[in-house]
Amino acid sequence: MSQYLVIHQTRTADPTPYETRLARAIEQVFGAGVHHLEGIVKELNVSGMHGPDGLPWTADSFTAEMRRIGG
Numbered sequence: 001m002s003q004y005l006v007i008h009q010t011r012t013a014d015p016t017p018y019e020t021r022l023a024r025a026i027e028q029v030f031g032a033g034v035h036h037l038e039g040i041v042k043e044l045n046v047s048g049m050h051g052p053d054g055l056p057w058t059a060d061s062f063t064a065e066m067r068r069i070g071g
Contacts, residue, residue: 018052019069025049037062 029043
């Protein structure tokens with residue numbers, strides 16, 4: 001039996017431009033060695049990648065958005 005990884009197994013649609021920008025910003029934060037929630041939120045805000053409402057991220061808004069996107 002061959003096993004393989006389908007990267008977007010649960011995705012029902014292509015990512016929006018906002019979701020693509022957010023994913024790239026998160027990858028940059030992870031690439032810089034930041035892996036804890038507070039640091040991710042801080043670095044996203046410093047980079048200018050704000051939440052979907054245009055406001056700076058908070059731990060709660062980031063968690064809610066990840067839950068929504070991962071839905």
